[in-house]
Amino acid sequence: MDTTADTIDDKTPDRTPDKTIALSTTGLLVAALAVLALVVAYLLGGSGGTPVAQAVTPVPTAEGADAAPRTLTMSGVGEATAVPDQVTFDLSVRMKRPELDEALxxxxxxxxxxxxxxxxxxxxxxxxxTTGLEMYPVYDYPRYSPPVLTGYRVTQRAAVLVRELRSAGGAVSAAIDAGGNAARVGDIALKIGDPEAALGKARRLAVEEATLKAQEYAEATGQELGAVMTLREVEATSLSAIDERPLAYEMAAAFRSSADSAPLPVSAGRADLGVTVQVVWELAA
Known part of the structure; x- marks a missing residue:
């Protein structure tokens, strides 16, 4: 009896360490699985809930994609001549008086x-x-003496538009005649009242030229023009400047209107306007 008890007591301490080691290994496995679950959850959350493997979108192959349409690009230039029908000029009146309010x-x-x-x-x-109003004192500068105030000069400026060319000469002459020596007329310029009308004609000619060239190229290569895909206006500029002749006061004074003199003659001249377009056609199959 005593021998059996001693045997049992000797074996009991050997079993306890084995059980402790088994429990520790199981805890490590559970912890590792928990960490792995957290990593997977983080990855899923960063990709908006979509698995990482599904976040890559497959690129379609060339066999499944539609072929790009065949196109033909051509440019054309259109020009149109416009005759100026209006006149603009600058008008100024200058007065000098001893006092500023008198000059004004x-x-x-x-x-x-x-x-x-x-x-x-x-x-x-x-x-x-009205384009300006200037007021400033006028001094005399005698030798070896301080400047002496002699009065004030006031200048009023205005820009004038004459909408009918035939009235321009009479308007310029009338302004000089009414203002006398105090009036100045300058920067007489011819102007086109409706430039868009001339540009519209130039645009049509530009499209016609581009179409004609495109048809010639298509026929030469055995193709046929399809629908217009894009049309772009590349440039719309004046090809030659409108004739502008400034008129100094001395010249204008010679043409002052009176009962026996004709108004100042104004010649219209011409202006050439140009437009460049670029047109893209789809070639018919």
Whole structure:
């Protein structure tokens, strides 16, 4: 009996370490599985809930894609001539008086007379735009003496548009006649009242030229033009400048209107406008 008890007591301590080691290994496996689950959850969350393997979109092969359409690109240039039918010029009135308010009053009265003369020639008030007002003192500089104030000079400026070319000469002459020596006329320029009309003709000619060239190339290569895919205006510019002749005061004074003199003659000249377009056609199958 005593021998059996001693045997059991000797074997019991040997079994306890084996059980402890088995439990520790199982804990490590559970922890590793938990970490692995967290990593998978993180990856799924970063990809918006889509598995990483499905986030790559397969690239379609060339066999499944439609072939790009065959196209033909051609440019064309159109030109049109326009005759200026309007005139613009700058108008100024300068007055010098001993006092500033006197100079302002004199300049205003003179400009009012000039505007009335322009209106009598068919120029509407809306076509006269004030562009500036200058006021500054005038000094005399004697030798060996301080400057002496001699008065004030006031200048009123305006831009005038004459909508009918035949009235331009009379308008310029009337302005100079009404303003006298205080009036100045300059920068007379011819203007096209409706440039879009001339540009519209140039655009049509540009498209016609591009179409004709495209048809010739298509026929030469045994192709046939299809529908127009794109049309782009590359450039729309004036090919030659409109004739502009500034008119100094001395020249204008020689043409002042009077009962026995003709108005200042104005020649219209011409302006060439150009447009370049680029057209892309699809070649018919």
């Amino acid at each position: 009053d004199a300049a205003s009265r003179t400009m009012t007379r000039v505007l009335a003369a322009l209106e009598a020639e068919g120029v509407e008030r809306k076509d006269v735009q």
